[in-house]
Amino acid sequence: MAKKPSVAFVLRPFDGLPGEPDWVAMREVVPAATATVRTTAEHGSRDVVVTTVLPEGWPALHRADGQVMVALQTSTGSGDASRDVATALLAALELEPGTPVTSTGLPTPGPRLQDVLDLSVPFTVTVHESYDYWLTPDTERTTDVQASLDEARETIIPTRKLASVESAYWCRMGEREYLRWAMPHDEQAMVDALARLHAARQSAIGDARFIGYFRSSGVVVPVWELVPGTGADALEQPAEEFEARFAEALADPSPLDANARRARAGLVSRQVTLR
Structure with missing residues (x-):
């Protein structure tokens, strides 16, 4: 065959x-x-x-x-x-x-x-x-249908998409909050830029602490952990400010200095690849 x-x-x-x-x-x-x-x-x-x-x-x-x-x-x-x-x-x-x-x-x-x-x-x-968007507008919401939707809803992690920047998502998992920001840039250049900022203590977004990144479908997704209770709205302006710093670091053609190289090694050692 x-x-x-x-x-x-x-x-x-x-x-x-x-x-x-x-x-x-x-x-x-x-x-x-x-x-x-x-x-x-x-x-x-x-x-x-x-x-x-x-x-x-x-x-x-x-x-x-x-x-x-x-x-x-x-x-x-x-x-x-x-x-x-x-x-x-x-x-x-x-x-x-x-x-x-x-x-x-x-x-x-x-x-x-x-x-x-x-x-x-x-x-x-x-x-x-x-x-609820699974259903047509005229779907009859029987007890079983509503119970199924309610059960599915309980599995949803509260999530918000930021409006001030592209492809950044706040979420709350239990008592902890995170920002996960998918970016389309070349991986090596992007990790270099993150390392420059981290070494210069400029990788935070407001009070949100940069904790690393993961990779999925060839795209790098940096992650920040927020102070509990921060919420998504408080990230809008700090995210814009970070985006400007990141763009400057991404455009920097100079070699990484010793601190940035150490920061980069730490980031790479902790990164995770999803499917």
């Missing part, structure tokens, strides 16, 4: 899409959020809702009202998340309304999101406090 061709691993699967860092954030750190994209004319110029998750881990859903939804947080992958999501999206477009895509298997080489979506449409994320 001939072996099926496999999908090549792609380090930055969402590279080239509008809002790449937000795609990564929705895939990894945001519990409940949506953004609307549009397919190309070849694929019907259809508006599609990209969501973090769908009921029962479905990869996609052609809702009863005709709305197509596709999820980013799924349990399987081929090594190219863009190809995986595109496979689910295209499958959902072919289904009758009211039908979920329950499984896609491992995709073979084919169209990616960059081929399927109209790249002129901005990727604007809306964070939700519940999963």
